[in-house]
Amino acid sequence: YAQVEAEFEEHLKKIGEDATLELGLSGFHPELLKQIGKMKFRTSYGQNLLQHSMEVAYIAGIMASELGLSVQYARRAGLLHDIGKTADESFEGPHALIGAQIAKRLGENDLVVNAIASHHGEESPKSPIAVIVQAADAISGSRPGARRESxxxxxxxxxxxxxxxxxxxxxxxxxxxxxxxxxxxxxxxxxxxxxxxxxxxxxxxxxxxxxxxxxxxxxxxxxxxxxxxxxxx
The missing domain is CATH 3.30.300.30 (ANL, C-terminal domain)
Structure with missing residues (x-):
């Protein structure tokens, strides 16, 4: 069992590494890469969580580029905005705040942490990047066919x-x-x-x-x- 668990942890990390590489991002804590990998096996309203998060990252990056802001920070915050949905039962509270807590503990800077915490309004956005992530999340989630509805x-x-x-x-x-x-x-x-x-x-x-x-x-x-x-x- 321990060997299987270890192999799966490595598999999660590899998924996270591939996702960050595709987005042109680096410098993530190994545990955060595993959390990113977990998103591949989660859904939100029928939408694959990793696919959604990468889409948000791309959209946020485009918006940041048009506004003369940091594409790297926008993509990073977009990728991590729903990371709280991968947390285990030991965490309590809204997923945005849980995600911000995890990101802060694993070394992400305050700009990214605030963008995660504020993307559903539990905290106030403190930067244009945070507002961009809110908009990119709404665009990805609301486009026709993105999420399942009965x-x-x-x-x-x-x-x-x-x-x-x-x-x-x-x-x-x-x-x-x-x-x-x-x-x-x-x-x-x-x-x-x-x-x-x-x-x-x-x-x-x-x-x-x-x-x-x-x-x-x-x-x-x-x-x-x-x-x-x-x-x-």
């Missing part, structure tokens, strides 16, 4: 979106598109003015925020179309 829950969400839109006077039709990430509303031009169309979009968005649980964001589009038809004889 068919029943999905259909209820779609139905609710359309119900909210259709409850407004002057709305003729409403369609939920892009897996429920956009609601397109068609209003009657004779009954709804341009100004009222903007008001409907704002009010629908407010009601969705208050009544529907959803990842990422939902785009509300109101279409008011006037057609002029004439015939040349």
């Amino acid at each position: 068919i029943e829950a999905y259909l209820k969400r779609i139905e609710k979106l359309e119900q909210i839109a259709l409850s407004f006077p002057g709305v003729e039709k409403a369609y939920a598109l892009q897996a429920g990430r956009e609601i397109r509303i068609i209003v009657e031009a004779q009954k709804v003015s341009d100004t009222e169309a903007f008001d409907i979009a704002r009010q629908v968005a407010q009601r969705i925020e208050g009544e529907v649980e959803f990842p990422g964001q939902i785009k509300v589009v109101v279409i008011r179309e006037t057609r002029a038809v004439e015939y040349a004889r």
Whole structure:
């Protein structure tokens, strides 16, 4: 048993090393490499944790590059942001704070530690890198198909979106598109003015925020179309 355990620990470390090498990162504590390796065998809402974390690292790196910030720190914090989900039962509390505790104990600097701790809002972000990691995490988790959702829950969400839109006077039709990430509303031009169309979009968005649980964001589009038809004889 001891030999098998030791071999598996080495396997975890190798997975961690490969992930950090792919991201162009180095200088990780051996125990932290094992924690990274463990993420390959964990899922979050049906999304593989290591795949998600590497995706967050890449997205955070791109955003940091565009803003003139450290790509290395952004990728490092992105890779480690969910490391708390690999902790054993001896740790208590939100995974973001557990992850920050592990990272600090294993030698990560304060910028990375804060980015981990703050990515779900348990602590305040103290750097632009921390805010970037929050955004990258949201982008990775909310893109269509990233996370599993039951068919029943999905259909209820779609139905609710359309119900909210259709409850407004002057709305003729409403369609939920892009897996429920956009609601397109068609209003009657004779009954709804341009100004009222903007008001409907704002009010629908407010009601969705208050009544529907959803990842990422939902785009509300109101279409008011006037057609002029004439015939040349």
